[in-house]
Amino acid sequence: MTISINAAFDGGNIRVVAIDGDRIDLEIARDHLSDFFQWFSFRVAAAAGRTLTFRIVNAGQSAYPFGWPGYKVRASTDRVAWRMTETRYLDGVLEWNWTADTQLAWFAYFAPYTMEMHDALVTRTAAQPGVTHRELGVSLDGQAIDAFTIGTGVKQVWLYGRQHPGESMTEWWMEGALERLTDATDPITAALLDKATFHVVPNMNPDGTRRGHLRTNAAGVNLNREWHAPSAERSPEVLCVRNAMDATGVHVAMDIHGDEAIPANFIAGYEGIPSWTEDHGAKFYEFGRRLAAHTPDFQTEKGYEKSSAGNANLSMSTNQVAERFGALSMTLEMPFKDHDPNPDPEFGWSPERSKQLAHAMLETLADMIDRV
Numbered sequence: 001m002t003i004s005i006n007a008a009f010d011g012g013n014i015r016v017v018a019i020d021g022d023r024i025d026l027e028i029a030r031d032h033l034s035d036f037f038q039w040f041s042f043r044v045a046a047a048a049g050r051t052l053t054f055r056i057v058n059a060g061q062s063a064y065p066f067g068w069p070g071y072k073v074r075a076s077t078d079r080v081a082w083r084m085t086e087t088r089y090l091d092g093v094l095e096w097n098w099t100a101d102t103q104l105a106w107f108a109y110f111a112p113y114t115m116e117m118h119d120a121l122v123t124r125t126a127a128q129p130g131v132t133h134r135e136l137g138v139s140l141d142g143q144a145i146d147a148f149t150i151g152t153g154v155k156q157v158w159l160y161g162r163q164h165p166g167e168s169m170t171e172w173w174m175e176g177a178l179e180r181l182t183d184a185t186d187p188i189t190a191a192l193l194d195k196a197t198f199h200v201v202p203n204m205n206p207d208g209t210r211r212g213h214l215r216t217n218a219a220g221v222n223l224n225r226e227w228h229a230p231s232a233e234r235s236p237e238v239l240c241v242r243n244a245m246d247a248t249g250v251h252v253a254m255d256i257h258g259d260e261a262i263p264a265n266f267i268a269g270y271e272g273i274p275s276w277t278e279d280h281g282a283k284f285y286e287f288g289r290r291l292a293a294h295t296p297d298f299q300t301e302k303g304y305e306k307s308s309a310g311n312a313n314l315s316m317s318t319n320q321v322a323e324r325f326g327a328l329s330m331t332l333e334m335p336f337k338d339h340d341p342n343p344d345p346e347f348g349w350s351p352e353r354s355k356q357l358a359h360a361m362l363e364t365l366a367d368m369i370d371r372v
């Protein structure tokens, strides 16, 4: 039988360049109307009994080539467990071997979270008591922007993620957050929902998710550069969420992302916004310190450079929300590699750990909710 490669499914992305015996040369497709690419997700069929070498030959031209050294491809034979597989990056080519003992195998940049999985998450969450589901708007492709309201407290907490659709760990985090916020037996949840009202947007970029994009929507627009001036033509996904935030106000905002290069979890804040004060920033730093003390899966040493005074980019949601509402606002970045301070040699950073980190962040918020 001839080996076949296929990515024509929800969230798939790969192109075959050549199949030469057991060597399979591939390339990642660019986001539509954009130059960004790095996300891949595909399956191989009819490989059983063979040892194949996969080579992504355009890895060196991807959006973040410095993310490949130290990275390991995720592989699955059941679409449930996604284990790291030994991976090399040499001369701009990402390469790995696969000895197939199953007829089908699946490979991806990170454990996928497809639109089918999103629809299942939304449906089972909406069925929980105390949860209000709303469609805030629709994407350029006409998909719903789903949001949940949970809780009765005066503090308005917004959790939103997956502006960058290739960062699939973000929706695993959202699944963890929604499971915790709908756990009627949990005393921390009960205390939080008494003091806060949560607004949760688990996927801000359904079009990019379904299309297998790394970073943009159906028009090739990076949604996390639209928050100063979102428009119905370019970024209706941001426009509808920002309008809903304007209606509620925001005390706390968490924008959930993944980072290609840094092998650790970290948060980025809003230094450099026009209304920055030490008091405003102190809440952000306190959250990071408390979270690092609470879980070995968080740290505060590695992270992004801070913006200098007055130089924050207000097109990015964390800065815009901190400036617009005076909120405790943060960007969480989770790794595609592993959280090196607490590594897992089999799975690396994983869906389960992304969900657990959401729990830890809600527990930390519960400790601070009276002061935000």
Ligand SMILES: [Zn+2]
Pocket: 164, 167, 257, 258
């Ligand atoms: Zn991102």
